[in-house]
Amino acid sequence: MAVRRLGARSAERGVSVHRRHFLLGLAGLAVARRVRSADRPLVEIFGKTPRRIERVFVAGPPAAVLMYSLAPERMLGWPMQLSAVARSMLAAPARDLPMLGRLTGRGSTVTVESLMALRPDLILDTGSVDENYRSTAQRVAAQTGLPYALVDGRLADSARQLLEVGALLGSESRARELAEYAREALSTAARLSVGRAGPAPGVYLARGANGLETALTDSINGEVLAAAGGRNVADARGGVARVSLEDVLAWNPDWIVTQNPEFKASAATDGAWRAVTAVREGRLLLLPSQPFGWLDGPPGVNRLLGVRWLAARLHREDLSEAETLAEAQRFHQLFYGQPLTAELLRAQFDGRY
Amino acid sequence: MGATEDRTPRAARSGGWLWLALLALVAALLLSVACGKFPLDVGQIVASLFARLTGSASPLPETAEAVIWNVRLPRVVAGVIVGAALGVAGAAFQGMFRNPLVSPDILGVSAGCGLGASLAILVGASVGTVAAVAFAGGLVAVSLVTWVAAGAREHEPVLVMVLAGVAVSALLGAGISMVKLLADPTVQLPAITFWLLGGLNAVTWADLRYAAPIALVALLPMWLWRWRINLLTLPDDEAAALGTHVAQLRLLVVTAATLMTAAAVAMSGIVGWVGLVVPHVARLVVGPEFGRLLPMSLLCGAVFVVLADTLARTVAPIELPLSVLTSMVGVPVFLWLLGRRRQPG
Numbered sequence: 001m002a003v004r005r006l007g008a009r010s011a012e013r014g015v016s017v018h019r020r021h022f023l024l025g026l027a028g029l030a031v032a033r034r035v036r037s038a039d040r041p042l043v044e045i046f047g048k049t050p051r052r053i054e055r056v057f058v059a060g061p062p063a064a065v066l067m068y069s070l071a072p073e074r075m076l077g078w079p080m081q082l083s084a085v086a087r088s089m090l091a092a093p094a095r096d097l098p099m100l101g102r103l104t105g106r107g108s109t110v111t112v113e114s115l116m117a118l119r120p121d122l123i124l125d126t127g128s129v130d131e132n133y134r135s136t137a138q139r140v141a142a143q144t145g146l147p148y149a150l151v152d153g154r155l156a157d158s159a160r161q162l163l164e165v166g167a168l169l170g171s172e173s174r175a176r177e178l179a180e181y182a183r184e185a186l187s188t189a190a191r192l193s194v195g196r197a198g199p200a201p202g203v204y205l206a207r208g209a210n211g212l213e214t215a216l217t218d219s220i221n222g223e224v225l226a227a228a229g230g231r232n233v234a235d236a237r238g239g240v241a242r243v244s245l246e247d248v249l250a251w252n253p254d255w256i257v258t259q260n261p262e263f264k265a266s267a268a269t270d271g272a273w274r275a276v277t278a279v280r281e282g283r284l285l286l287l288p289s290q291p292f293g294w295l296d297g298p299p300g301v302n303r304l305l306g307v308r309w310l311a312a313r314l315h316r317e318d319l320s321e322a323e324t325l326a327e328a329q330r331f332h333q334l335f336y337g338q339p340l341t342a343e344l345l346r347a348q349f350d351g352r353y
Numbered sequence: 354m355g356a357t358e359d360r361t362p363r364a365a366r367s368g369g370w371l372w373l374a375l376l377a378l379v380a381a382l383l384l385s386v387a388c389g390k391f392p393l394d395v396g397q398i399v400a401s402l403f404a405r406l407t408g409s410a411s412p413l414p415e416t417a418e419a420v421i422w423n424v425r426l427p428r429v430v431a432g433v434i435v436g437a438a439l440g441v442a443g444a445a446f447q448g449m450f451r452n453p454l455v456s457p458d459i460l461g462v463s464a465g466c467g468l469g470a471s472l473a474i475l476v477g478a479s480v481g482t483v484a485a486v487a488f489a490g491g492l493v494a495v496s497l498v499t500w501v502a503a504g505a506r507e508h509e510p511v512l513v514m515v516l517a518g519v520a521v522s523a524l525l526g527a528g529i530s531m532v533k534l535l536a537d538p539t540v541q542l543p544a545i546t547f548w549l550l551g552g553l554n555a556v557t558w559a560d561l562r563y564a565a566p567i568a569l570v571a572l573l574p575m576w577l578w579r580w581r582i583n584l585l586t587l588p589d590d591e592a593a594a595l596g597t598h599v600a601q602l603r604l605l606v607v608t609a610a611t612l613m614t615a616a617a618v619a620m621s622g623i624v625g626w627v628g629l630v631v632p633h634v635a636r637l638v639v640g641p642e643f644g645r646l647l648p649m650s651l652l653c654g655a656v657f658v659v660l661a662d663t664l665a666r667t668v669a670p671i672e673l674p675l676s677v678l679t680s681m682v683g684v685p686v687f688l689w690l691l692g693r694r695r696q697p698g
Contacts, residue, residue, distance in 0.1 A: 061538065207544075234670075242554050245554075249391050275418075275420070
């Protein structure tokens with residue numbers, strides 16, 4: 001049966017097949033691809049090799065977070081509109097850069113001409129990489145004569161992403177610092193989940209104001225769940241999909257996580273959602289979404305904080321508010337270069353943003 | 354006029370068909386309530402229904418109760434309303450525009466709802482607000498079309514209306530594309546796309562509290578004047594000669610059809626092909642006379658959407674978009690009807 005699949009950066013993508021048997025047959029192929037991609041560098045550069053990189057155009061939100069973390073002073077602008085709250089949590093002058101639009105083939109909001117008028121030394125793009133993105137990158141590089149760096153944005157590779165892009169930009173020491181955090185966050189999360197007795201807890205990632213969109217097991221938008229030692233209950237291949245409350249009830253997840261305050265507020269009072277054990281027993285977690293989401297939105301290095309926190313929340317009884325704050329403050333200072341106040345974090349957990 | 358018609362053999366035969374369609378609807382409802390991914394057997398469902406009817410305590414666990422009463426039932430009821438509304442609105446429009454290719458969204462109601470919903474999702478509005486803005490968007494779009502058509506007096510009014518509807522729909526469609534470009538690609542864009550694909554996965558009693566009364570209120574005038582609406586299929590001067598206020602009657606049909614379509618679309622998103630194909634099937638069975646066509650389109654539409662939605666929520670591990678299923682069934686049926694139509698007689 002054909003299912004509409006929505007990727008991380010573009011909704012206008014192909015159709016995936018949802019038959020288990022067929023997928024099992026494909027599994028061998030997927031393994032082969034993984035092996036091949038292991039010896040390929042994460043960063044692929046199309047067009048001429050860049051020399052001095054002073055001006056970087058970021059193609060989409062995940063690349064923006066990566067670039068902002070590594071070298072904000074060399075960003076030309078943002079691919080998306082930052083909310084006022086997000087801006088207040090980021091450091092000047094990068095936070096005040098203009099919104100330039102995004103570059104994703106036919107779904108682009110920036111024209112090739114305005115891109116060229118910006119005279120970037122490099123176009124940086126990251127996310128789930130496939131042939132479609134590769135060929136787009138190739139075309140843009142050929143058309144504009146600008147080097148185009150495409151970075152595979154899988155969460156597990158965060159440290160390598162930071163190091164390789166850091167090397168490309170000539171910001172090695174900064175990259176090492178951030179990559180160290182990435183490694184530590186991912187290994188801490190892995191250690192917590194391995195140390196736990198019993199099967200991995202089932203987690204449902206609720207997206208949208210009604211909580212009935214979710215990210216499937218294999219998608220870049222749902223990676224955080226597995227990395228934090230959870231089992232994504234929406235076990236199917238694809239990107240973002242729609243489900244019904246009956247599916248959620250049948251899956252009966254141990255935890256529900258969301259970044260949507262609207263959903264958190266309505267689920268707690270809604271009679272229908274109260275039927276879900278996790279909601280009734282207070283295991284519906286709202287995670288911060290500003291300036292960038294802890295789980296997703298965008299699927300970038302911003303998720304490192306989320307994965308670490310979620311792993312602690314899922315596998316430890318003794319996670320305190322003070323510890324959460326300290327960890328979040330450390331991450332914000334390190335990646336976003338701006339201190340995070342306790343009030344702002346509290347407000348986000350309470351759903352006031 | 355209606356009284357004499359009712360004694361014809363065709364009317365007697367179509368009466369039988371109507372009962373059959375009603376039976377089919379009851380069967381579809383039972384099937385739909387019995388099917389789903391949460392494991393429940395028919396005995397449990399019957400026990401729960403019986404407990405509610407007699408006011409006794411249900412023997413089922415709370416979660417199973419919630420599945421039946423808060424998830425499946427609202428969804429099935431919503432399927433009935435969406436199918437019935439689109440079927441009736443489609444039948445009325447095809448007669449009024451004297452064109453078998455017309456669907457309820459010909460005057461821009463779906464595009465208006467779509468733009469309203471997309472904008473509401475873009476600004477991060479709540480679920481209820483999205484539905485309300487979508488509903489308002491549909492009404493605004495059709496009002497605009499009606500207003501433009503009323504201004505163009507030199508041309509055939511029905512033709513002007515269709516053309517204005519197509520043009521306004523295209524403009525609103527461009528607006529939707531614009532909103533999609535501006536939307537956050539990881540969070541809002543999927544939400545907008547899903548909304549536009551249509552589906553009943555998120556329907557709750559809260560949605561039905563608004564959609565059901567609006568659809569019923571809109572159905573009432575259509576039902577009361579169902580014999581008179583036949584006259585709209587005649588050329589304007591002939592209808593006027595028979596003592597009809599053509600313009601007023603047309604406005605009534607447009608208003609009623611728009612209200613019920615907008616109520617349905619605001620709840621379910623855009624569900625394609627129901628309003629186009631269902632009236633054809635109904636006409637095949639009971640003939641073009643609107644007094645019989647209306648109840649038949651209503652029942653056929655309801656059966657179609659309830660069954661399609663049952664498939665949408667059961668065949669794959671995740672939800673399939675309702676629109677995709679209705680198109681997969683509706684388009685082949687429509688093509689078959691086209692082929693059939695070309696035969697003489």
